[in-house]
């Protein structure tokens with residue numbers, strides 16, 4: 001799908017918080033090489049370089065629009081256009097860090113152990129993925145697709161559970177990692193404005209479906225239907241703000257030395 005950095009970064013603060021939490025758990029003091037896989041617009045680059053100023057940071061992403069913004073804003077890092085499914089580093093790296101990207105790819109049972117192979121002995125793989133696909137923000141997308149005239153066009157592209165239960169990842173990695181920590185956090189995001197949950201998903205999961213509809217009446221009708229459903233699921237608080245609980249899964253694995 002095509003990414004719109006402006007729409008994505010409307011909720012930069014909410015999206016940054018889990019990235020910071022993951023970074024804070026990585027126990028490296030002086031890594032030489034760090035890769036930010038699915039780096040998007042590069043907005044994690046300053047945080048990574050602030051933590052490890054001497055690290056060589058490479059961002060990898062498949063979106064030219066996101067990479068163009070990253071290259072302009074963060075010239076101190078290098079950025080590579082590649083598909084995570086096939087990308088491999090020239091040399092194993094000290095840290096492979098990936099925030100909010102791997103849920104876009106299938107085949108985690110081969111992808112994620114393969115990524116651990118890209119890390120140096122003793123190095124770390126750090127992953128954060130949203131696991132909110134059973135929440136109304138996402139089930140309302142499924143309902144809108146299934147109950148509208150666009151069903152045949154959109155349903156084949158529905159991925160109902162892109163991220164598995166935490167135990168699935170533990171079983172996948174525990175025999176290959178010297179240290180393995182997996183946890184979930186549900187963030188209570190407090191959003192402002194009208195239709196904030198719809199605006200939030202429009203920057204990510206919803207956009208892939210909007211993009212597949214004709215611009216004009218078809219896309220407008222789909223978006224209006226989704227907004228109605230999601231608005232009812234997340235009513236405003238008395239002060240006009242909206243509570244949007246959002247669950248995320250974290251994996252921190254160390255390659256054996």
Ligand SMILES: C[S@@+](CC[C@H](N)C(=O)[O-])C[C@H]1O[C@@H](n2cnc3c(N)ncnc32)[C@H](O)[C@@H]1O
Nearest residue numbers: 038039040061062063066083084099100101104
């Ligand atoms: C939700 S954004 C996250 C960006 C950044 N990591 C952050 O936390 O702000 C997901 C990013 O993953 C990238 N992405 C998705 N599938 C990809 C793939 N197969 N290969 C490379 N990048 C991919 C998208 O282009 C997008 O920039």
